[in-house]
Amino acid sequence: MLEVKNLNLTYDGKNYVLKDISFKLEKGEILGIIGLSGAGKSSLLKALNLLEKPQGEILFNDINITQLSRKELRNIRKKIGVAFQHYNLLSRKTVFENISLPLILNKENEIEEKVSNIIKKVGLEHRKNAFPAHLSGGEKQRVSIARAIVSNPDILFLDEPTSALDPKTTEKILELILKINQDMKISTIIVTHEMDVIKRICDKILYLKNGKVHYFGEVYRFFSEFEEELNKEFYKDINYNYSKLKFKNGKIIKVIFYGESVGKPILNKISKKYDIIFNILYGKIEDFKNAPFGKLILEIEGEKTSEFINDLREYVYALEVLRL
Numbered sequence: 071m072l073e074v075k076n077l078n079l080t081y082d083g084k085n086y087v088l089k090d091i092s093f094k095l096e097k098g099e100i101l102g103i104i105g106l107s108g109a110g111k112s113s114l115l116k117a118l119n120l121l122e123k124p125q126g127e128i129l130f131n132d133i134n135i136t137q138l139s140r141k142e143l144r145n146i147r148k149k150i151g152v153a154f155q156h157y158n159l160l161s162r163k164t165v166f167e168n169i170s171l172p173l174i175l176n177k178e179n180e181i182e183e184k185v186s187n188i189i190k191k192v193g194l195e196h197r198k199n200a201f202p203a204h205l206s207g208g209e210k211q212r213v214s215i216a217r218a219i220v221s222n223p224d225i226l227f228l229d230e231p232t233s234a235l236d237p238k239t240t241e242k243i244l245e246l247i248l249k250i251n252q253d254m255k256i257s258t259i260i261v262t263h264e265m266d267v268i269k270r271i272c273d274k275i276l277y278l279k280n281g282k283v284h285y286f287g288e289v290y291r292f293f294s295e296f297e298e299e300l301n302k303e304f305y306k307d308i309n310y311n312y313s314k315l316k317f318k319n320g321k322i323i324k325v326i327f328y329g330e331s332v333g334k335p336i337l338n339k340i341s342k343k344y345d346i347i348f349n350i351l352y353g354k355i356e357d358f359k360n361a362p363f364g365k366l367i368l369e370i371e372g373e374k375t376s377e378f379i380n381d382l383r384e385y386v387y388a389l390e391v392l393r394l
């Protein structure tokens with residue numbers, strides 16, 4: 071439903087802040103855009119919105135929206151919902167009035183009913199007559215999201231929707247985004263610098279580095295293959311400690327489990343089969359959107375470590391020998 075081909079963007083006509091960006095978003099998918107500060111995340115969102123004029127193609131339901139007239143663009147914009155990090159609510163209007171705005175601008179009918187439905191969906195019935203100054207951060211973000219989806223758009227852009235919120239409120243907003251995505255089948259692009267947001271709700275990830283696509287694809291593959299870089303750039307996930315090693319001649323392996331294999335006693339079974347003893351140096355299981363994802367770093371010892379590794383490889387998503 072959205073296909074971006076060879077997108078480039080420059081603000082000054084010389085330096086490109088987006089370079090040859092290409093990716094695809096299918097209907098109903100949630101795509102997370104991540105990258106360090108200055109990588110070009112906001113610029114990409116602005117280019118997709120055509121708030122900035124990029125070079126290249128943006129095919130929205132097979133129409134190249136970079137080539138449209140103002141009037142055609144106005145119609146397409148009705149199909150795009152945007153919620154900003156700082157909410158951008160009108161302070162003199164109530165929750166209800168803020169959410170009504172896009173419908174009034176688009177001269178739609180049955181505004182009362184549509185707004186009431188959306189207010190119910192985002193759980194703000196009890197706050198519908200409140201003014202933004204009297205709302206919590208989470209409630210403001212609910213209003214902002216409600217306003218973005220009230221026109222029933224095909225695509226929703228969310229710019230850092232949880233970065234100003236505490237962890238509990240973040241979780242509630244992520245649940246809301248997932249619910250909206252499932253109920254309304256809205257394709258969603260979410261800019262974030264929070265890895266947990268990507269893991270919890272995204273199907274795909276686009277990792278921007280210096281204005282270029284460094285990775286685009288499935289979330290689980292990204293966390294399986296880009297670990298070292300992630301540790302360096304974003305957070306310290308794995309800091310397994312070689313001082314915890316127990317075996318003199320042990321090998322060290324990293325095992326990634328994804329989906330069904332998480333939670334099965336595979337390791338126990340296969341280690342018994344080859345008479346292998348193991349010591350867990352690091353282990354973590356996380357709930358990704360589509361399936362659980364587990365990572366283990368093991369120290370192994372025994373006569374048949376090679377056979378053990380070969381056999382185990384068959385049952386897990388990925389296995390890497392870190393030290394022979």
Ligand SMILES: Nc1ncnc2c1ncn2[C@@H]1O[C@H](COP(=O)(O)OP(=O)(O)OP(=O)(O)O)[C@@H](O)[C@H]1O
Pocket residue numbers: 081082087105106107108109110111112113114
């Ligand atoms: N309006 C603008 N005019 C000129 N340069 C800009 C403009 N907006 C952004 N830039 C530049 O474009 C590059 C990418 O910035 P952008 O804000 O898109 O990055 P970002 O990944 O969203 O960063 P952050 O996480 O800090 O918001 C930066 O070098 C920035 O200085």
